[in-house]
Amino acid sequence: GAGVSQSPRYKVAKRGQDVALRCDPISGHVSLFWYQQALGQGPEFLTYFQNEAQLDKSGLPSDRFFAERPEGSVSTLKIQRTQQEDSAVYLCASSPLTSTYEQYFGPGTRLTVT
Amino acid sequence: EDQVTQSPEALRLQEGESSSLNCSYTVSGLRGLFWYRQDPGKGPEFLFTLYSAGEEKEKERLKATLTKKESFLHITAPKPEDSATYLCAVQAGSSNTGKLIFGQGTTLQVKP
Secondary structure (H helix, E strand, O other): OOOOEEEOOEEEEOOOOOEEEEEEOOOOOOEEEEEEEOOOOOOEEEEEEEOOEEEEOOOOOOOOEEEEOOOOOOEEEEEOOOOHHHOEEEEEEEEOOOOOOOOEEOOOEEEEEO | OOEEEEEOOEEEEEOOOOEEEEEEEEOOOEEEEEEEEEOOOOOOEEEEEEOOOOOEEEEOOEEEEEOOOEEEEEEOOOOHHHOEEEEEEEEEOOOOOOOOEEOOOEEEEEEO
8 A cells, every 4th residue: 555655855945945844644544753864863753643633742843843734644844944954854654553553654855955 | 861872883794694783772661662774765664663571573584682771683694685774763651652762773784
């Protein structure tokens, strides 16, 4: 079946621009996660949704970062007034259940802020 | 603070030369330990989940083991197609969301 998809795959933004990154999870998956991966590092947790409810946003680095999942399926990660330090790969993952269960990752969106 | 450390950072092997990757963790109540494989330009691909000390899982040339402080990913007779970055991650008991805490990864290169 179809896996997690993300779009765009690559995004170049000028400093100060707003960007929106989309995630289509595996159909029927309850849990959705966003992670940020810097070059040469492991992914770092940003935020978690259970259906449409955002239950954990403790990893969002600043109030410029905002995520939503209004209908419990597709999710959007929005970054306002992008800064150079926002350059990274943004990964989305989904899981069929809550709690302990493996997460399935999308290919990521590589964001470059110039 | 929950933490995951992987070693070595990079590993070069000849085809057929077996070795092990290490993942050390400190976590407040381990709920699960995960191994992922990541190829360049792609998202992490799930390999294994381990839940308790003494548990082992195998898949082709890979075998993952777990103790109370660390996990090992053993690679037997590797092939060039095993070249990738291997990521270890934990789910802590203190989290009720299932978020993963990753190590920095071990980049494996297998030469023919």
